[in-house]
Amino acid sequence: MLSETRLWADVYDALWNRLGDGPVPLTSASITRAFDGAGSISFEAPASDERVIALLKNERRVKLLYHDPHTDVVRTIGSGIIRKRGRKYSASGFQKTFSGPDVLDELKRWNTLLGRIFTNTAVSDVASQLAVLAGWQAETESLLDGNLITARFDGASILKALQTMTEQIGAHIREKVDVPSDRDHVIEVGRFGTDSGLWIMNPEQVTPRAYTNTDIAFIDSLTIIHESEAMFNWIIPIGSGEGESALTLEQATRLTGYDRLTTTVGTKTLYYKKNDASIAEYGIIQKVVTFKNIAPVGNSDTNIEYAANALDEAADAALDRNGTPQTVYKLSIQKGSRLIRCGDVVHLRFRGAVRGLDGLELDDETVEGDFYVLKVTENVSASGVSLTLEISDVDKLPDSEAAYVLSAIEDIQLANTKPALINFRQSFTDEKPVQQWNGQPTYIRYADFPIKLDNTVTDVSLVRVRFVSKPLYSYTIGQYSATGPSVLNQFNVAIGANYPQDISLYIDNVDRSAEFGGPWNAAPANAAVDQTIDITDYIRDAAGGLRQNHTLEFRVSEQTRDVRVPGYGGASAINAIYGNQGIIRCEIIVQGTSQSIAVT
Secondary structure (H helix, E strand, O other): OOOOOOEEEEEEOOOOOEEEEEEEEOOEEEEEEEOOOOOEEEEEEEOOOHHHHHHOOOOOEEEEEEEEOOOOEEEEEEEEEOOEEEEEEEOOEEEEEEEEEEHHHHHHOOEOOOOEEEEEEEHHHHHHHHHHHOOOEEEEOHHHOOOEEEEEEOOOEHHHHHHHHHHHHOOEEEEOOOOOOOOOOEEEEEOOOOEEEEEEEOHHHOOHHHHHOOOEEEEEEEEEEEEOOOOOOEEEEEOOOOHHHOOOOOOOOOOOOOOOEEEEEOOEEEEEEEOHHHHHHHOOOEEEEEOOOOOOOOOOHHHHHHHHHHHHHHHHHHHHHHOOOEEEEEEEEEOOOOOOOOOOEEEEEEEEEEEOOOOOEEEEEEEEEEEEEEEEEEEEEOOEEEEEEEEEOOOOOOOOHHHHHHHHHHHHHHOOOOOOEEEEEEEEEEEEEEEEEOOOOOEEEOEEEEEEOOOOEEEEEEEEEEEEEEOOEEEEEEEEOOOOOOEEEEEEEEEOOOOOOOEEEEEOOEEOHHHHOOOEOOOOOOOOOEEEEEOHHHHHOOOOOOOOEEEEEEEOOOOOEEEEEOOHHHOOOEEEEEOEEEEEEEEEEEEEEEEOOOOO
């Protein structure tokens, strides 16, 4: 059994107030530190110790400390929250067992609440604002100073929000160790990769002096996994929304990273990125990658641009991390006397040899290089300290079915709290008179039809217009009687014979007729016009932006014609002069995307 000076726990309440008058001695402990998330702790203590019975309760916070006799250094090997207690019997007597998540789990229990929005905000500011909600602090590497975050969080845990933010920019999070005060808890944000100074190697390859060198650890066992199933190097990144409503790279303006390229399927333009170095080595591996947490935080052009840039950056990070096969080394090592953190770099030197059928030695696997630490499990017992590491040549955890399921469950739980991009379709039909006659007096009337797009609209994918021309008509005619001065009222629909000529279309006061084949029914022609045109680009790219009251105006040129009207007192009909007149019937269909957010 370890002495009380070798392994112990300091105990705290939920507010990190120290409990008890001294440390609680432990017989063993195991701590797992995980990359980009909460790890776990477990430990055992003598069941007969009064301090164990009095202090170690569920939801108590503990810090596990170890005095290393080789270095004469006391270090914190882990902090966590007791969530499960048990009792067991072994040769050493009755023991109390305790386990739970590490202290990062506190960030799961605090929430962003609803509508927490960051717009083009520095990573350090976002991390600090999120961490302080849980009473934590955040420290961000200066290398991330140029990264900006655009995100909206609704009902997400603080830990989930931090994970989402860092994943999008190719960074990581972890708890900072050795902070000055028990009450201070710090989340670190960065790309990490600090050299730990630890060399791991085959014990038969080193001299006896190496056994006293704390910078060297020896391999007990090694498992090597080469994985390429999750690779891709050509992606179409998709943000929030479904189908036509989904966010794409179309509005992105970011200048760094892989080039934005386009391809077409039918008439649809698709935006993609590719890793040419990976393609040259492994061939094209295509994938549509969704980033459902990336969505415009508002419906303005600026907010859409920010979201598209965030999607662009996330696509770059995904191409970097998934463009090569991943090799993971699972190691059990001896002489692990130093603190190893996830995200640190260790040096591995290994030569694995097997004998062939002819008895000759074959060099099966030789490894020498620097590797990221993905996972650390540290075990402390009466026999000393042992370490189990997972290290990799890529700074990402291998795909795990369990992790995927947990992430999917949380995403489902949050689905109804976060505004989503949705499709909408609106259509309307109206008809109005049009006229141009520079007689005495001048009669001018434009047939105008509004398209009103306010700040509830995120984007439009289609604006289709069908317009039909008709002659003028009247519902009643008043005519003088042939036998006297009385008026004979005739109720009738009288339709003229002349259609409006030289019809022009103005979109937001700009003549676009020629671009669609107009003007239509040019004089002296006299025929109905029935045209369907797509004006999407002119609405999306209009001066003043998409969200405004757009106008469609149909105009006609000056023309004069003779028309026969009834004579006075039943006399023969006479000719009169009238201008270029008629009716325009307009049908407008608008399809697009919208978010259910407050209009600002």
